[in-house]
Amino acid sequence: MAAALAGCGDRRSPVGPAPSGALSVGAIPDQDPEVLARLYGTVADAMSAALDLEVVYRPVTDYAAAVSLFRTGDLDLVWFGGLTGVQARLQTPGAVPVAQRDVDAAFHSVFVVDAATGLAPADDLRALAPLRFTYGSETSTSGRLMPAWFLRRAGVDPQGFPGGPGFSGSHDATLALVGSGSYQAGVLNEQVWAARTADGSVAPSVVEYARTPAYHDYHWLLGPAAVDRLGADLPDRVRSWLLGLPPGDEVLELFGAGSFLPTDASAYDQIEAIGRELGLIT
Missing domain, CATH: 3.40.190.10 (Periplasmic binding protein-like II)
Incomplete structure (x- = not known):
């Protein structure tokens, strides 16, 4: 992994409104920041080449910031955990769950x-x-x-x-x-x-x-502002790229996945119910 990461481009950018023709990508900061910067730098490069569009990774300081910046449209496409994904979707009408890894259906x-x-x-x-x-x-x-x-x-x-x-x-x-x-x-x-x-x-x-027993977890969530800027076909373009990654692709290896799979909001109904029960979703 280290060798693969060393060659990735630095597509990090301060968080703010995305240029009209660019897609801003973020993620909850669940690991060491250097690991995340390298991982999502690679993802931004690969996605940019595949979609023929500028893609910029914008790191955030904490989980709440990822949700807030997605809601305001400062982040377009975010790798969320189950709970933060539900929080972000409920706060952002029109947000679309795009894909999850094969491992996320039974995490x-x-x-x-x-x-x-x-x-x-x-x-x-x-x-x-x-x-x-x-x-x-x-x-x-x-x-x-x-x-x-x-x-x-x-x-x-x-x-x-x-x-x-x-x-x-x-x-x-x-x-x-x-x-x-x-x-x-x-x-x-x-x-x-x-x-x-x-x-x-x-x-x-x-x-x-x-x-623990298994549950649904991480997934990509796409915001409505990006669809407005970049076209109604953007969810399908992003989903098709993720689902079409071949076995052994560098992006899949970095995500610890064999493949990405389609997902939808109903997959996280259990997460939402438990979040409400524990007072983490209101």
């Missing part, structure tokens, strides 16, 4: 613990209740929403951890906090866990404890 969160807790892998989430615990971002689907819901179903108060739960801000930060001993346990995106385990960057003291 999971991973609960990790400090090995010093003595916990062995298990399905009983009640063992986490007495531990100092951190989520990721407050509006992360895999790092907060779904883990909190599954904890509640297991009889654990998702806000009742000693001293209250932490909110690290990203999956990488969660791993760092558990690895440093600042927290005894945390939860994160299964793909980030797999990638960091594979590259050896996870502290030896951090071990997997449990996984």
Whole structure:
């Protein structure tokens, strides 16, 4: 991956109204900013070449900013998690879910613990209740929403951890906090866990404890302002490019996917219902 990323163009740009002929692409900041800049620089280059249109990646500081800037039209096409995608769509009439990865139809969160807790892998989430615990971002689907819901179903108060739960801000930060001993346990995106385990960057003291059942998660959401500027066929053009990426394509590799698949708003009905139940969607 490092070799592929090193050659990508720098298409980062300060967030603001997009030039009339350009498509501004964003993403929730769920990983290290340098990783995201390289990933979406590659995506912007590939999309620009395929669609014959200027595509610019615009990084944001937090999950809420991604939703807000999508609503105002400063970001046109955003890679959202399930919850932020629902929030953005509900706040932006005319927004269109374009595609999800093959893995997003059955995504999971991973609960990790400090090995010093003595916990062995298990399905009983009640063992986490007495531990100092951190989520990721407050509006992360895999790092907060779904883990909190599954904890509640297991009889654990998702806000009742000693001293209250932490909110690290990203999956990488969660791993760092558990690895440093600042927290005894945390939860994160299964793909980030797999990638960091594979590259050896996870502290030896951090071990997997449990996984959640499956749920729908990440997807591309396209805003109506971009369609107004760039043409009514834009959703089909973007979707066709994503769905047509061949196996092994660099973009698919960077997204940890075998393919992109069509999706629609109904795929995130469960996310919306749980978000309302937990007070994260009003």
